[in-house]
Amino acid sequence: MTATPTVDVTLQVNGERHELPGLDSRTTLLExxxxxxxxxxxxxxCGLGMCGACTVLADGRRINSCLALAALYDGKEINTIEGIAPGGEDELHPLQQAFIDHDGFQCGYCTAGQIMSAAGLLREGHTGSADEIREFMSGNLCRCGAYSNIVAAIAQVAGTSRDPEPVARTRTGA
Known part of the structure; x- marks a missing residue:
């Protein structure tokens, strides 16, 4: 039986250098x-890259950290929800405040991934309309269904006006 290979990994996480010597080479960035x-x-x-709860920014790009091997991000700048606020723990990032303002979360489980994905989305400039925001946030699932509130929060920070929500149509009798 052969031993699992190990690697020495250095991650820049939220502006701090972290050395991880002897890391199992199969360790995901999430782990x-x-x-x-x-x-x-x-x-x-989900652990399959399908829900987006594990979204972080790697060198400014959105990634699913459950699918990323930590060793492949050696030396890269990783940003997590813990480091998104510009003034540290005592200050909220505008996206965090907008999620509060628009009730963009219910149970909160997906919120960190939603906010990190939204931060990447803002950097990418895909915020021209509510439809564009929905399209580019489609990799982040919310089981509570707060999607319209999440879109409104992102639109607020982007400075775009939110497209009106579709009006429910009722069928009238014939």
Missing amino acids: ALRDHLGLTGTKKG
């Missing part, structure tokens, strides 16, 4: 963040 660095804001949802 490194949660289990080795104690940053539990990033959530494990």
Whole structure:
């Protein structure tokens, strides 16, 4: 039986350097963040890259950390929900405040991934309309169904006006 290969990994997480010597080469970035660095804001949802609960920014790009091997992000800048606020823990990022303002979360499980994905979306400039926001946030699931509130929160921060929600149509008798 052969031993599992290990690697030495250095991650720049939220502006701080973290050395992870002898890391199992199969360790995902999600596991490194949660289990080795104690940053539990990033959530494990499906473990298949389908729900977006584990979304973080790697060198400014949105990634599903459950699918990313930590070793492949050696030396990269990783941003998690714990480091998104510009003034640290005593200040909220505008997206965090907008999620509060628009009730963009219910149970809160997906919120960190939603906010991190929204931060990437804002950097990418895909906020021209509510439909565009919905399209580019489609990789982040909310089981509570707060989607219209999430779109409104992102639109607020982007400075775009939210498209009106579709009006429910009722069928009248014939």
